[in-house]
């Protein structure tokens with residue numbers, strides 16, 4: 001078994017663009033290409049097989065004490081940039097440039113400073129890969145564990161191989177949760193969203209925290225699933241998650257970004273909300 005079927009983490013995001021194209025027109029154009037690449041399919045096979053409630057609990061115990069490293073936000077950006085991939089370096093920009101493209105698009109649209117900062121940092125949790133985590137435990141659409149897997153989750157049939165599917169308590173719509181309990185009480189599959197949320201959770205406005213924590217929760221913010229586990233506050237905050245999504249999906253381009261040129265603005269922004277060392 002190859003635990004890293006994707007050429008790089010961007011391959012999952014390229015596939016999101018295929019599933020959620022920017023315009024309807026594009027969808028028609030892309031019809032011929034309706035199947036995901038084999039590497040993406042294999043990636044979801046592993047993700048759906050191994051993301052069990054037990055697995056998530058063990059990763060939360062391992063990472064959420066935040067005892068791995070102390071780094072500033074900029075150090076974390078540079079660390080993420082060392083994530084080398086097997087794909088063509090002429091086509092793929094370093095992660096730092098992708099994140100700056102996202103942040104700059106938010107800035108151009110006149111959004112608040114915390115929103116711009118969220119664009120810059122939202123994928124920093126991908127450093128989990130550098131800590132040795134397999135791709136299927138870092139990226140991919142996220143979903144609750146400990147309850148029924150929504151049929152709208154991409155490649156749902158692969159959940160047949162997930163041992164939790166055989167556990168009666170986890171196989172009802174609410175599973176181990178109370179109806180309407182709120183997402184904060186729900187354990188999500190493990191990945192870069194939840195991890196970064198815990199790194200910054202006391203330091204950013206709540207809408208930013210929702211964007212960070214649930215930006216890969218496509219079954220909810222794109223497909224409308226899991227409403228029965230949400231409370232009214234989640235529903236209100238998901239307007240922000242949806243507002244963020246186009247910046248995440250549609251702002252990355254192959255155009256180079258002048259990192260040094262933008263650095264003073266982003267240093268100020270980081271110092272305003274997330275100064276100094278953070279615990280990772």
Ligand SMILES: [Fe+2]
Pocket residue numbers: 122123192215216
């Ligand atoms: Fe992400």
